Amino acid sequence: MINKLRQQIQYHNYRYYVLNKPEITDYQYDQLVIKLEHLEKNIHYLNKQTSPTQYVGDILLNNNKKIKHKVPMLSLNNTFKVKHFYKNFFAPLLPLNIMKEKNFFCCELKFDGMAINLLYKNGILIHGITRGNGYFGDNITNNILCIKDIPKRLQGNNIPKIIEIRGEIFISKQNFNFLNKQYLMINKQFANTRSAVVGLLRLHNKNKYLKLLNFFCYGVGYIENFLNKSHIELLYILKSYGIPVAQYIHTYKNFQDIIKFYRFFKRNRYKLPYHIDGIVIKINNLYIQQKLGNSTKAPKWAIAYKFPSQEQNSILKKVYFKVGRTGIITPIAFFETIKILGVNISYATLYNINEIFRLDLRIGDTIVVQRCGDVIPKIIHVIKINRTNSNTSPINIPVLCPSCNSKLYKNINNILYCSAGYKCKAQFINYIKHFISTEAMNINYIGTKLIEKLVNNNLIFSAIDLFQLNKKKLLKINIGEQNIKKILLSLYNFKEISFSKFLFALGIKDIGITTANNIAKHFQTLEIFLSSNVADLLKISGIGKKTANNILFFIKDKNNIDYIKMLTKKINIIYNKNNNIYNNFFYQKNVVITGTFFIIQRSKLIDKLKLLNANIFNYISSNIDYLIVGTNPGKKIIQAKNNQISILYEKNIIKILSL
Structure with missing residues (x-):
């Protein structure tokens, strides 16, 4: 038994240190070593000189002196x-x-x-x-x-x-x-x-x-x-x-x-x-x-x-292919439910089809799942020693879009995508979810299920149609009258949005929140942005040739320009034309917000702070300048006091921002 255990550990040492392709988790490996140490301690006559418990194992880099x-x-x-x-x-x-x-x-x-x-x-x-x-x-x-x-x-x-x-x-x-x-x-x-x-x-x-x-x-x-x-x-x-x-x-x-x-x-x-x-x-x-x-x-x-192991073994049951907002096909792996750090996990994203090939993944494989950052589950490798032809089968990569049956294509990076655009219902649903999200238009009372019903029942064909919804249309998809009132009131009250959020809501490829903020600061108005060229775009931090070309492709498309014009008739864009922006209280200050607010809506407060060039963070550190506190602030206020960070309350903010 002891010799077998030693051989096991030596084999896993080779996989871990030499090949950098472990077959078991760190925790499982440590348990094997602990078990061997216990046995060797209790059986004194054993020769331990050649045991893996007696030497250090580490990375060996081939051909190095x-x-x-x-x-x-x-x-x-x-x-x-x-x-x-x-x-x-x-x-x-x-x-x-x-x-x-x-x-x-x-x-x-x-x-x-x-x-x-x-x-x-x-x-x-x-x-x-x-x-x-x-x-x-x-x-x-x-x-x-x-x-x-x-x-x-x-x-x-x-x-x-x-x-x-x-x-x-x-x-x-x-x-x-x-x-x-x-x-x-x-x-x-x-x-x-x-x-x-x-x-x-x-x-x-x-x-x-x-x-x-x-x-x-x-x-x-x-x-x-x-x-x-x-x-x-x-x-x-x-x-x-x-x-x-x-x-x-x-x-x-x-x-x-x-x-x-x-x-x-x-x-x-x-x-x-x-x-x-x-x-x-x-x-x-x-x-x-x-x-x-x-x-x-x-x-x-x-x-x-x-720390306790963040990895567990499971069995891959199936792979589902999901269509994203930009048409990219993302494989989702479903496996037998496991518990990591008290949380049940049964699926993980595989990012794109390249990940399937990299892992050499098959249905029925024994896989090692890691809970990255205590939140995101990820398949890190396959235990191929458990694989047989009878208990595994290949993953079938689709050739047609799972949503609209259009032919799928591969780009130069071998990433699978559907080119049907918003004619593909899955892409359109994901775009509307993006459009109404907190980081974009921030429209309340419209969730994923409602969007799917509106699209699948052909009640909306563009984001503009959201603002033309009425009670008659919503009654067609069995929504209660109280919910209808909330939805229509939310849409009716939606009047204005910051320029950066408007840009982000357009869904231009490669334009995230940070890039949208940088574009808004650089061009200041929508008209200047729409008349820009590649040279103008390349002057902006975080924009390279690829992103610049994607932006240019979008703003030179007549259909997109018509769409933007219709949106601006429904929505007022707020521009930051304050010449004294560099002298304001929050300019380039690091800010954390905590608690519940009564007079100020949190999303509006964040928008206002961003317009003043403040940096918003989610956690307290020694680099934070201000903690803005509402009611029930939790531990952050204690952490702020321990770090001697200035604390501002809702009444202070109303005065500073003249709200």
Whole structure:
């Protein structure tokens, strides 16, 4: 049994570290290792020297020169449960009577990337080395030179002649999403942030995407003159050398504070700009670290307390193809219901047909589903070892539109789409949903079901028809009289909209909210915008040739111009012609809004703030200038006070904005 378990772990090490194609989740792998460690501990006569519990496994990059670490670069012991953390790490320290210092423990975030050892001599970067087997790592110096966070030369005073700086190379969520959009062009995507980091660092040239990577330092290996400092003081010294150090590092004395730190980031990790999979707890005193020492695999003075698994296995049952607003066909995968972090999940988007090919997905496959950012479910890979010809079947890619039966086409990126435009009911329904959405026209009491009824019963053929609805038409689709009154009153009261929202509501390809805001600021009026050319559009931040051509194609179409003219007869566009915009109270201020408002409608308040060039955020951070508070504000007001952020109430806003 033990030999079989060892073989299993070695096989999964190879899949994870060498191929970067794991077949099981991190949690499942850790459970195998924990099980083996338990068996080896209780059967003392077993030879453990060659066991995977006795050595460090890490990424091996083919054909790279191996370099020896001056001090072994070990991995961390893991725990997933509070009782195991107490039993395996905290409790063994109690008899030693060493926890007298106020800030005995140091807590950090555990990044989901790749560990790296940076060797500096006389302040000059000599090598960048992966962890490897803990003693020898791969030389990836040429690639890490492209990472802007890693300094080529240390700055400041009293820099040791020789120092090994250790940390994690990672990729932010924003850069990860950007990378996957770019890699779609070559029919390839990365399953998660860790695989993206490894995939980029495996490249043997200075690939342009390497600049998307980041680095945080978490400690040192060898240092010429031992610094009689605490771990957190050492990090501050390294920061003074120009080495990036993560923001959220705290010292604590007692067990309860460590657990609070863990639970806070377990709840709030999705708000961070990068992925983390747990926290790391270290003894803060460097002398005690040395005294406790290491096992063959991990230090005895640190442990990783990991978050519960965000991945589960399931069986793919079917794939449904959905038609979007712009005609792109999106596959939706339905699988046997699983529960991740207390939430039942039974389907996930596959983005486009390229994802089916990338995953080599088949109906009946055992799949690994990840709940990204605690919200969005995603299929990250297939466990092909479970696949047989009898229990799986290929996914049939449609040749006709599932909505209108028009012939489907593929663009240059192999993305499937329907070219029927708004003659396709699915595309038209999605456009109307976009048109009435909060970010666009913000029309109340018209939901998805009502839109589908209106379109399928041929009661509307364009967005203009919404404003021509009446009681007689709505009675045809069995709507109650009270609801009819609300719908018609909402449409009747809809009189005006900001220029940026109007632009967004038009549904021009590649025009999101930010781009619509930038266009509105640049052109100021609809007439100037409609008379623009490619050169004018390329002057706007965020607009490239492709987007400029899409805009031009739209505004040069006579049917679209007629449509815009009819809309402007129904709706008054608000332009921001205030020459003193740069002197207003909210100009370029970072604002968060919370609570319920009575006099001001929240959407109108947001529109007004955007017109004044304010930046609206959903969460509190040290960069926020103002928190605007209504009734029942929740935790944000406490967070704002803790961060000494100015708080404005509804009465203040009415006065400032002259409402």
